[in-house]
Amino acid sequence: MAIAKQGDALSRKRPQDGPTESQPRLHQHGTEIQRYGELRLLPIGLSHDARAESSQLVNRILADSIILYNLYKKHHWMMRGPTFYQLHLLLDKHAGEQLELIDAMGERVQTLGGVAVADPRHVAEITTVPRPPNGVEEVAAMLSRLLEAHEIVIEKVRNAIAKTAANRDDGTNDLLMSEVLRTNELQVWFVAEHLVDVPVVRT
Numbered sequence: 114m115a116i117a118k119q120g121d122a123l124s125r126k127r128p129q130d131g132p133t134e135s136q137p138r139l140h141q142h143g144t145e146i147q148r149y150g151e152l153r154l155l156p157i158g159l160s161h162d163a164r165a166e167s168s169q170l171v172n173r174i175l176a177d178s179i180i181l182y183n184l185y186k187k188h189h190w191m192m193r194g195p196t197f198y199q200l201h202l203l204l205d206k207h208a209g210e211q212l213e214l215i216d217a218m219g220e221r222v223q224t225l226g227g228v229a230v231a232d233p234r235h236v237a238e239i240t241t242v243p244r245p246p247n248g249v250e251e252v253a254a255m256l257s258r259l260l261e262a263h264e265i266v267i268e269k270v271r272n273a274i275a276k277t278a279a280n281r282d283d284g285t286n287d288l289l290m291s292e293v294l295r296t297n298e299l300q301v302w303f304v305a306e307h308l309v310d311v312p313v314v315r316t
Contacts, residue, residue, distance in 0.1 A: 147228055148228070149228045149230070149235070150169075150227075150228070151227075151228070152164055152165055152168065152225070152226040152227055153226040153227075154226060155224070155225070155226045157224065157225070157284075159225070159280070159281075159282055160280075162280075163280035163281070163282050164225045164226055164227070164282075165227075166276060166277075166280060167221075167225055167273075167276075167277055167280065167282045167285045168222050168225045168226070168227030168228075170269070170272070170273040170276060170277070170285075171218050171221055171222050171225075171273065171285060171289075172222055172227070172229065172230045172239070173239060173241075173269055174218060174266060174269050174270055174273060174289075174293065175215060175218045175219060175222070175229060175230055176230050176235075176236045176239040176240040177240050177241065177242050177262070177265055177266045177269065178211055178214055178215050178218065178266060178293075179215055179230075179233075179236045179240075180236065180240045180242040180262065181211055181242065181259070181262045181263065181266060182208055182211040182212055182215060184242075184245065184258060184259055184262055185204050185205070185207050185208035185211060185259065186204075186205075186208050187245070188200075188204050188255040188256075188258075188259065189201055189204040189205045189208060191249045191250075191255065192204065192252065192255075193249070193251075193252055194252055196252075196307065200252070200256075200307065203303060203304075204259075207300050207303070207304075210296055210300065211296075211300075214292060214293050214296060217288060217292060217293075218288070218293065219231065221284070221285055221288055224284070225282075225285070241265055242261075242262045242265055242266075243258075243261075245258055253308060256304055256307055256308055257308065259304050260301060260304055260305060260308075263297050263300060263301045263304075264301075266293075266297055267294065267297050267298065267301075270289050270293050270294045270297065271294070273285075273289055274286060274289050274290050274294065277289065
């Protein structure tokens, strides 16, 4: 009985609460207005099939790129050893560049009329990048894991470039070739050089 009275008291409007018109309407729930995999029709001069294929291709790359971004952030935090400072900064820089690609690809899927993969639980269902251990690996293993993830992304990007070119989806093709592919290739170079076993000073 006391609990009910307390609830009634909380539900009553207090003088200092202000107008109810400005109160946010919380805990709203609605129906799903566009399912993942469905397309809206946007007048961009591409067929439904071309837009559907591009959306699917980009979403797969997007999912892997989200995982790659998170690998970069994890390894940025977990870095060890005498090259900690240099790698700490490099991996964070690469993470930032991946985040820009993620945003561009997500917006491209929306431009095509699709639904961009975004929820981490959904990403985990789609990605083909292997899951790392929850703990900390040796530095060389962390860097190798990044390179392997990059190669997975790059292979999918190359495949998508060929298919979008055949479908005359020039916008997606340009994004994948000019930004996604070249950024990933450059990042591979920078990371791979840290796995070359060359002494700084020879005796």
